[in-house]
Amino acid sequence: MKILIVEDETAAYESLVEVLKEIDPDIEVLGNTESVNQTINWLKEHPLPDLILMDIHLSDGSAFLIFELIEVEVPIIFTTAYDEYAIEAFKVNSIDYLLKPIKTIELERALQKFTKLSHTGIANYVSKVNQLASTTRYQTKLLIPHKDQLLPIDLQQVSFFYTTDKNTAVGLIDGSTIPYSKTLEHIFSTLNPANFFRANKQFIIARNAVKNITVWFDSRLLVTLDSAVPERIYISKNKAAEFKEWLVNE
Numbered sequence: 001m002k003i004l005i006v007e008d009e010t011a012a013y014e015s016l017v018e019v020l021k022e023i024d025p026d027i028e029v030l031g032n033t034e035s036v037n038q039t040i041n042w043l044k045e046h047p048l049p050d051l052i053l054m055d056i057h058l059s060d061g062s063a064f065l066i067f068e069l070i071e072v073e074v075p076i077i078f079t080t081a082y083d084e085y086a087i088e089a090f091k092v093n094s095i096d097y098l099l100k101p102i103k104t105i106e107l108e109r110a111l112q113k114f115t116k117l118s119h120t121g122i123a124n125y126v127s128k129v130n131q132l133a134s135t136t137r138y139q140t141k142l143l144i145p146h147k148d149q150l151l152p153i154d155l156q157q158v159s160f161f162y163t164t165d166k167n168t169a170v171g172l173i174d175g176s177t178i179p180y181s182k183t184l185e186h187i188f189s190t191l192n193p194a195n196f197f198r199a200n201k202q203f204i205i206a207r208n209a210v211k212n213i214t215v216w217f218d219s220r221l222l223v224t225l226d227s228a229v230p231e232r233i234y235i236s237k238n239k240a241a242e243f244k245e246w247l248v249n250e
Helices: 010-023 036-045 065-069 088-093 104-115 119-132 184-190 237-248
Strands: 002-006 028-033 051-055 076-080 096-099 141-146 149-154 158-164 167-172 177-180 196-198 203-206 210-215 221-225 233-235
Touching: 002 010, 002 036, 010 028, 010 104, 028 036, 036 065, 036 237, 076 104, 096 104, 141 177, 158 184, 184 196, 184 203, 196 237, 203 221, 210 237, 221 237, 233 237
Parallel strands: 002 028, 002 051, 051 076, 076 096
Antiparallel strands: 141 149, 158 167, 158 203, 167 177, 196 203, 210 221, 221 233
16 A cells, blocks of 8 residues: 655654554555645656545645645545544545544554445545535634734734744734734634745744845745744745745745
8 A cells, every 4th residue: 555644743744654564564655745735746746645644734734725726536534633623524525534643543444444445435535535625715804802802903914923832923014913812723724825834833924024035054044024023934944945936926
């Protein structure tokens, strides 16, 4: 069995590989993609795997964006750390749905379910999973509780979202920041990925806020925004090409 793992956390990817080898040493992991864009490009450029293990929250947004942009011809087992997404639709439309941390017995059961499917059954799952593409419109405004008020914030006024020690803040182009109770993962899933980029674990940045880019000594990119930020914003070497493409291609 040949498997593609779509997972943006190195530890989670390595754990999945170990569990797969424990279940069946003959399983071949063809690769690991970390984002929507990487996954689309990989599927276009490589022979298709037999199965995909796919995390729902990727570095550049929801995995369901993939199904909006291409037809996926491979059955999928979804994984995520967020049980709020564990709704019956995923179980009906995919081979299975697993919550992290992935338990060996649960993954083994999901793989057994896959191997028992007929060609017709696999085709039916592939057809259904492509219908999971999100039809939700991207947000254009935020409504942020602040003290005894609800502040309506136009996303065009946002330079960045920042998180540290489980606290999140919204940085505005006027230099002010407002505490926000949502996680970056939740925030990014509501944003138009054409306008916002998940720079790293601490930052989501707005395209229109990017003022300058410096190539760092280790091929990282240092990004300067149009407003002050709590700490320097670095784009890793692995994401540098993706960031540059995002910045120039609307």
